[in-house]
Amino acid sequence: MSVDLSQFLQTFFEESFEGLDIMESGLLELDPQHPDTEVLHTVFRAAHSIKGGAGTFGLSAISDFTHRMETLLDRLRAGEQTVTPEVVSALLSAVDCLRGMLEAIKAEQELDSEALSAAQQALDEQLALRDNGAKGGRPGAEQSAPAGSGGLGRRGANAGSSGSGSAPAGAGPEAGEGEQGGGWHIRFEPEAHLLTTGNDPARLFRALSDLGALTVHCESGELPAFEALDPESCCLSWDLELVTGATEAAVREVFEWVEDDAVIEITPLSGSAAPAAEDHGAAAEPAPESAPVAASATAEVEEGAEAAAAAGAAARPAATASSGGTAAATKSKPAKAGARKEAAKKSSSSIRVDTEKIDVLIDMVGELVITQSMLSQIGKEFSADRLEELQDGLAQLERNTRELQESIMRIRMVPISFAYSRLPRIVHDTSRALGKEVEFTMEGEQTELDKTVMEKIIDPLVHLVRNSVDHGIEDPAERQAAGKPGKGKISIEAYHKGGNIIIEIVDDGRGINRDKLLGKARAAGLVEEGEELSDAEVYDLIFHPGLSTHDEATEYSGRGVGMDVVKRNIRSLSGSLNVRSAPGQGTTITISLPLTLSILDGQLFRVGDQTYIVPLVSVIESLQVDGAKVSGVTGRGEVYHWREAYVPIVRLHELFDTEPMRHELSGGLMVIVEDEETYLGVFVDDLLDQQQVVIKSLEANYLRVPGIAGATILGDGTVALILDIAGLVEMSRGGSRQPLIPEREESDEAA
């Protein structure tokens, strides 16, 4: 029977990446002073599973590498080696290396041999520590294991290496002798408990008779009297004669499972002729164990490579399909997406869904079918007096559709803990490298958000947290001088608020130096001399490309992804960022994201012959313009006096170059919209419905237009544009309709 195992490779990759996450978080949790054995067991198990799977799929590079990790972990959990920060670091970099290897194999790329040998060396150094010190433990286990973990070992080989317990070469000495004989006499005296190990003597005899002609003689002398007979005990013994060309090792292999539960004596049958060597070829193969180790090792490597190639071929269609699917989305992104990123994207192309959620869906589809049949019944024999029935049916359909939609959206919701998973590591590594002490806490791990949003928020979160360690938290000495504890605190919390998910990153560091930042911005010509900005506007400058309050770039601050990219990523998710800071006390960065990217509750309105939509959450008020409250401010366009503040007025027809029905503000309608506590008055011709709309990407189908978040198709088939309030706020700043932070080239065409 041949079984193609490559179909399970995808599952192996998924669980291996999960295993790596488990290892990573476990290792980060480890306190060298008081290592938690349970955690060590968990980490060990994860490494062990990866090794086992890799061996099965012939990924020998992975299994060999994991074997080292496993050996080290095994010593740690057995208390044979102490947990030190160095061991943990070596293991963490091994986890990284392993992840890279798996990603490379998955994406059919070359392994990064440099990273591999570096990580391997770090592991070997740790392994050597114990070897030089307290020697002992169980060297046998370590030596015999690599042989088994190589390629696709056969049963014969495995049995051979493990046969007589202590020495792998156990079969060696007698092998030569066996080849001389024409068969074996076997004395088999099982202990009474043999049957309760699930071993059946008849099975052993059947296996023996596969090797040659078997004569069985049963001795029942030990059998007690019938009254004393315990049917669960084995009181029989056997003398067996096997005429065969098989070696003693092959015969002994049959008894492998019972050798400790029985007396087994194997002696050559006397006076028999030497059999031809070919006869026992198959069975004797495992015997030459000791000498050609090198040869068999290379064979295994080749085998492994082949299997990997085959597995890779199977994975290819999936890979191309997924990269095709994401092509549209990737196009518009900055061209920094390297191969590593691409691989990461593929790995998360599937989603785990609680079966409960699916059951709910099935229920709802059931109801939908009932409603549909009811409606079609009404349609068949429709008369005016059934109008009410029809309306009821339609109302029910609407309810079904909404519920179905909500449930489907819920399937895409995943806990934010996925996005959190990399953060402890980032804090650990960054603070270690910078000589800072940081206590990192995470809250709201179970807060759910859309999978796409979750995936895209990972990089910005990593960057923000790293930034907090680097720029926010001070050196222990500096902290103590300021009367603060030497150990800094960073926390991240996620929670739901309205239709949004809020993520807050709080540190108790030095805070943002407002004057220094403003001074830099002025020097760079971003803020005009004499122009006064609010705190929020000043802090927003940290997201400007090329502005940093840090005087020298450190390894951790200058990693290509700047704060401007963080902001752009969050904006591309229709999210927003808000920074608050108090000098000497710390900084709080608040990210607000929509729960989902695909559907929103919108307020529809009309300007000229165009219909526009604003997210309902952004709408504060709709009002009729009082001409007396409108005033013009130099350099700021028109503003409206509203709730003791002056709100910039946006005329969409000017922005998008269309012809409105109404030019006169006074008496017209205006919608006050809000983004991050900044308000705008959008002047409209007419207010229409409020409804849920499905967001279609304008970027994927046309191009990115400033001030427009996307488009949707209305019930009558026409296209309506969805306004990007945050974009409009920026465009309205300074009255120039030029964004304060020029983010995209297209902004020139549109303005």
Place this chain on the structure above:
Amino acid sequence: MVKILAVDDSASMRQMVTYTLKQGGYEVTEAVDGADALAKAKGGQFDLVITDVNMPKMDGITLVRELRALPAFKFTPILLLTTESAPEKKQEGKQAGATGWLVKPFDPDQLINTIKKVVN
């Protein structure tokens, strides 16, 4: 039809074992760890149990011990599927009452051949 209980915490390993056994014409029930397997064993009869050793909640060795304590599993063949080529691990398994072991890397043919021998 021969009923087999396959226990492994690794999804890929479970899938492979199950797939191979089903190809071989056996009926397979899966369990994700020792505790799950024990619960399933108490709720049904199996002709053979094949289990991983290293698992969360309840490991394979403990599972063997627990199963042997059940009257219905006193003589049932229980095989350990293990990467441990260390003799003492096998010894531990044997002492707990395991019938025998299969050494990973997992090989479908080896699995089927072994099972054929054990369950006729």
